[in-house]
Amino acid sequence: MGVVTFLSVGVRFEANVEALNMVEVSGNYARHRRVPYVITEGGRLKVVYVPAVSGESIAHGYQVALAEEAKALGLPVCSYCSIGEFLKSMDEEHAAEKFDGKVPKLSGRSKKEELVSVVGEIESGIVRKCVVEDVGGFLYAGNPPVKRTSRFMVSYALPIKSVATYATLEPQLHARHARTAGERREGAAEQMIYYVETGTAVYGFTFNLDFAGVGVSSYSGRALVDDVKKRRLAAARALYRVLSSQGFGAKLSRFLPGGGAVAMVATLTERPFTVTSPIYDGFAESTRERLERVKATFGEKGYYFEMGKDGLKTPEDVLSAVIETLKKEGTI
């Protein structure tokens, strides 16, 4: 049997009066992200529009936490990622600091061997200098273009299906005082009103983290750094932080949602395995049954963690158990 390197987590969280993902400001109206949902009601299909939080939004929060955890462990993070601007090494300008200003280029004769070596050099240069781009991937649109697939994936956070009709979106009226002291102009309003759409729902989302690819080249499959385990630890801790403190979403300074995690399931496997989406009822049972089947069929190791079972009372208990198991297994 091998080492467990694939983590999948399904989370249900209650969020009351939140503005976690705003998509548009039109005049004085800030609109929440919404998605159509097909639900069954009285045996008939019906489309309802429900609040949602995009995977991109959660991924941003995760990468902010990752940058912080990596730095705390003394690991490299580039200057843009350090301040939460995940432009990644998107072009020569943004990749420059990883190569002391000289990003490797093709000489012009694009021979196969040269291409492989230059592409490999670019990937390895960026991975070495930035843990966020190592774990979160990047797309360098230079010559040659280099793409690194993200080692984590995250779904949209969507209202759970069984109570989707209870999810609400409501514009809230706010007022901001206009400047009146000093010069008082005729007809000028003393207050400026604006609306922020707030959502309320029990959301579910999935987060996968593939430890096997951390610090590893997409081109050769070989490790590019000698601190792979430390990088994996940073990736695991960042997830702990995001899920424990619900550290994602916008407008948290004024619209910190009420609520918190109400259910969580996590699995650790040798090869990719994704928990059943928490938006469906029975997701925990389905995940556990499938995991048992994979373990039995392929003789693989696999661990299952569920909030509310085996003494794991809180989300923190689940995530601590995951990290302890990763340590025991020698993954991190």
Next chain:
Amino acid sequence: MAGSLSLRYVLAEVRPHGVVSLRVQPQSKARASLRYPSLTSLLGAISYPLAREDGREVVAADGSVEPRSAEFRRLFEHIAAEVVGEGYTYGSLYKINEYYRGKALQAVSALSNTFLYGEQDYRIRILYVLAGGVGEGEARLVERAAWGISRLGSRESVVSVEGVSSGTGRVYESDSVETTFSFEVRDGMAIKGSYELIASPDWRSGPLSDISRAARKRVAYPRGRVRVEGKGLRVFEFEEGVAIL
């Protein structure tokens, strides 16, 4: 049937985690979404867990870099999907004020997004028919990889595999067949029933690094079951269904 050929298959039942983003190629700012997964998406879905076996996700081809799926093509004789439940595509134009590093650009940018949403029992059954020369060991790897399918299409399209079955099916010719799986529409075919047509990039040939320039095949996705009539249809019959090769 005398002289009929046997081929192995792996069937994965995939459940989207709410959103499947299947972008039409080539991508642009106004990205449209497909309602059904293209054959290249289905190949890509299983390529991720397959490539993970040795960590090599990308391979160099002459003059360009290819996703590893280009290498895995040889494993498959046929790929098809059966979609249970009707998805819902949604697109909206977003007006976004751009703020960038101290400069408030006040610019407005249009970004349309279209996603596929599913009803409560929305599922996709993906059929991978293995090529004749694929051995026991590789077949086993494909079967485990099918359990490991974790995303379909692009970005946040996380999926879980709720079940995998495998076995052997037989290939024979027929002039009439009923199927629930997607199939390539060829001249001379008569299709009875409801289906949606998608121009899918050809997963078998050409570079996969830039499928926007790849040749398109017309692929029909039945809504339920359709009857197809035509001269000498190549049929793959297996325990859970029937597909047209």
